[in-house]
Structure formats: C-alpha cells, structure tokens
Amino acid sequence: MTHILEKTQTDVYLDFIGENPCIKIAQRMFERCKPYFVRPVRPKDRQTCCCKYHVEFKTVFKSCMEFRKKLLIENEPNECYSTPVYDSISDVVNATLCEKVDGSHDLQCLKRNCSDCGVKILNFLPCELDVSDTAEFVKWEKFENVSVNVKGNKTIKKLMLVKKKKVKLVNCFHISEN
Ligand SMILES: [Zn+2]
Ligand SMILES: [Zn+2]
Incomplete structure (x- = not known):
C-alpha cells in the first residue's frame, strides 16, 4: 500500500x-x-468531494472507527483481524466489494447488483450492532437548515453542520448506500 x-x-x-x-x-x-x-x-x-453526503459520511465514519478502536482495546482484542479499524472510507468500501480485476471493481458490484458482495460481507462487533436502549452513543454531524437570528429582528435559515448522537456503523452504511 x-x-x-x-x-x-x-x-x-x-x-x-x-x-x-x-x-x-x-x-x-x-x-x-x-x-x-x-x-x-x-x-x-x-481532491475531495465537499457535498453534504460526503461530509456527513466522513463524520460518521470517523466516529464509528473511534468507537470500534475503543471496543477492540477494551473488550475484544482478538477481533482486530475480522473487524479492522479502517484508515479511510475507500478502504472500508473496498471491503464491501468483490476483489478488483485489472485494478478496478466490477460495475455490477459498485451498483450493488452483485449477490456475492455488499455491506453483508463486512464483519461487525456485537456492540456495533446493538440497537437497544442501552447501546452506547456515537456522535456524528449532519447538515440541517437552522434558524439563525440576524440584525433587524429577522430570522434566516442557514445550512449548518449540527451535532447528532447515536448511529451504528451498520446503519451508516445503509445511509451511504442510499
Ligand atoms: Zn460528494
Ligand atoms: Zn461483487
């Protein structure tokens, strides 16, 4: 690499x-x-894409990897091979696709039409799949239209990154697939 x-x-x-x-x-x-x-x-x-989906996904990815790192250190050090802490979004996306042929992925895999690959081939830690009320929170950020007060007693709508709580790695992939 x-x-x-x-x-x-x-x-x-x-x-x-x-x-x-x-x-x-x-x-x-x-x-x-x-x-x-x-x-x-x-x-x-x-060159990076600054569209809201990529920016949001980057915050989700970063938080989920920090969460995974913490879980691996604290609870499941033996799982670090099956559930690695990915360095970049492209690394984790590659892990959900069939092997590259001649340096590129098959279009059907990229379009999620391939039955051999997809998010289902990723491994998760039990805590990452926990959606119960006691599950731990992971912070992330999302773009939202927020009302902001401006001069002259007016309010305007402004697109801002807003802090959010609770997302699981498995859910963030479903966000990114849509
Ligand atoms: Zn983008
Ligand atoms: Zn495939």
Whole structure:
C-alpha cells in the first residue's frame, strides 16, 4: 500500500533532525532514504468531494472507527483481524466489494447488483450492532437548515453542520448506500 506524505519533505526532514539532534544527515540524503512506498502528495490527492453526503459520511465514519478502536482495546482484542479499524472510507468500501480485476471493481458490484458482495460481507462487533436502549452513543454531524437570528429582528435559515448522537456503523452504511 502506498503511503502519501501529509506534509512536505522539508517539514519531515526538519522534524527528524529536531527529534534526532545527534544524527547528522543532509536533506537530499534523508530524502533518498524514504521507503519506496512513501510518496509526496500530488494535486489529485487533495481532491475531495465537499457535498453534504460526503461530509456527513466522513463524520460518521470517523466516529464509528473511534468507537470500534475503543471496543477492540477494551473488550475484544482478538477481533482486530475480522473487524479492522479502517484508515479511510475507500478502504472500508473496498471491503464491501468483490476483489478488483485489472485494478478496478466490477460495475455490477459498485451498483450493488452483485449477490456475492455488499455491506453483508463486512464483519461487525456485537456492540456495533446493538440497537437497544442501552447501546452506547456515537456522535456524528449532519447538515440541517437552522434558524439563525440576524440584525433587524429577522430570522434566516442557514445550512449548518449540527451535532447528532447515536448511529451504528451498520446503519451508516445503509445511509451511504442510499
Ligand atoms: Zn460528494
Ligand atoms: Zn461483487
């Protein structure tokens, strides 16, 4: 798997020599030691969709993965292989699809017309599937039209991210499928 640098190579170099003052290495030399699977960021890596569904889903995904991490640490350390903490949304989406052929997924899998794959092939921890009243809450955010007071005693409607509670990982996938 390729790792993309989240900062410039100069910043990484400056951090490194700051943390390891006894190691004397020139920047070019340091950059040459970079593992082959790490590459600098390209403009296309920065492209993200800012539509409300993607922004909402990102908050849900992040909260659910934090919840899973907590469950794995506290209760079920042996389940970390069957229910991994996914790094990114594309990783977890890939886990719900058949293997790629020639570098891409089959269109029928992506359209959820394939009977071999789908959200059903994901594994969940019992606590993640708990929908009872005693189930633990997971916080997430959702766009809503909120009334805001403005000058002149007026109220306007404004689209804002509002904090929400309670969503389960399994439910968030049903949100994303629709
Ligand atoms: Zn989008
Ligand atoms: Zn499939």
